[in-house]
Amino acid sequence: MSLIVDGLTKSYSKHVQALKHVSFSVSERESIGIVGESGSGKSTLAKILLGLETYKEGSITFNGEPIAPKKRALLRQYRKNVQMIFQDSTSTLNPKLPIWRSVLEPLDNYKEVTPSFIEVEGKSRKEVAVQLLEMVGLTSEMADRYPWELSGGQKQRVSIARALSIEPSLLVCDEPTASLDVTVQMLILNLLKDFKETFNMSIIFISHDIRAVAFLCEKIIVLKDGSIVDEFRIEDIYDNDRHPYTKALIRAASIE
Numbered sequence: 001m002s003l004i005v006d007g008l009t010k011s012y013s014k015h016v017q018a019l020k021h022v023s024f025s026v027s028e029r030e031s032i033g034i035v036g037e038s039g040s041g042k043s044t045l046a047k048i049l050l051g052l053e054t055y056k057e058g059s060i061t062f063n064g065e066p067i068a069p070k071k072r073a074l075l076r077q078y079r080k081n082v083q084m085i086f087q088d089s090t091s092t093l094n095p096k097l098p099i100w101r102s103v104l105e106p107l108d109n110y111k112e113v114t115p116s117f118i119e120v121e122g123k124s125r126k127e128v129a130v131q132l133l134e135m136v137g138l139t140s141e142m143a144d145r146y147p148w149e150l151s152g153g154q155k156q157r158v159s160i161a162r163a164l165s166i167e168p169s170l171l172v173c174d175e176p177t178a179s180l181d182v183t184v185q186m187l188i189l190n191l192l193k194d195f196k197e198t199f200n201m202s203i204i205f206i207s208h209d210i211r212a213v214a215f216l217c218e219k220i221i222v223l224k225d226g227s228i229v230d231e232f233r234i235e236d237i238y239d240n241d242r243h244p245y246t247k248a249l250i251r252a253a254s255i256e
């Protein structure tokens, strides 16, 4: 797995430049955190990375192939390898479907994929879904529930099971813990950390919360007003030459 973002620039209008010459790369099994305050360009970057938003300047290359939002066939291949988890799992789970059906969506879209980590042979679709739900700590009796019958943390677990079902090589998480209680945040972060190791996945974890990012990621990129102002490995987080903005984020999160 290799993702290279080079000189990515995104303007919404003459006056709003959401991303300015953003460059970084993610390699096999690497977890990169992208941190910044509201308006720094995080969501724009997430949408572009998932092929949901266009861009004119710069390039994104995944395993040597350029990823442009208009190339549908390439995007389909890309999405098989790159799965995502968003802040608001309510809007990504179909309210009309019981969760066991939602969890199977990627496997239904990519019928050629057989997950190596669950038993599929001789199992009904529902039994496969239940295995996926159990993997993230949900019980089989939850399978028939609808999204509104689950807590925020439980819905996020469903999103994780769904994203992992097709064994992506890269998982992009956009503020996945932002709307959860602190204790539930920790449970979800631990779950992601375990899976990162089990699946040898690379992760891009986008968050305003430098504590969450520091818990999960080996490398941190700090975004401010659309530009990368700092980039460092987690062991260097308290170095004196950190950018003043990074230091302010650390102070605000009280992890000094």
Ligand SMILES: Nc1ncnc2c1ncn2[C@@H]1O[C@H](COP(=O)(O)OP(=O)(O)OP(=O)(O)O)[C@@H](O)[C@H]1O
Binding pocket: 012, 013, 016, 017, 018, 036, 037, 038, 039, 040, 041, 042, 043, 044, 045, 208
């Ligand atoms: N569709 C859009 N049209 C015009 N401007 C936009 C659009 N989406 C975002 N912007 C602007 O681009 C900049 C970056 O926004 P973005 O949503 O990427 O930031 P963010 O870091 O994700 O913020 P938040 O954490 O509040 O979601 C902001 O100035 C925002 O107002």
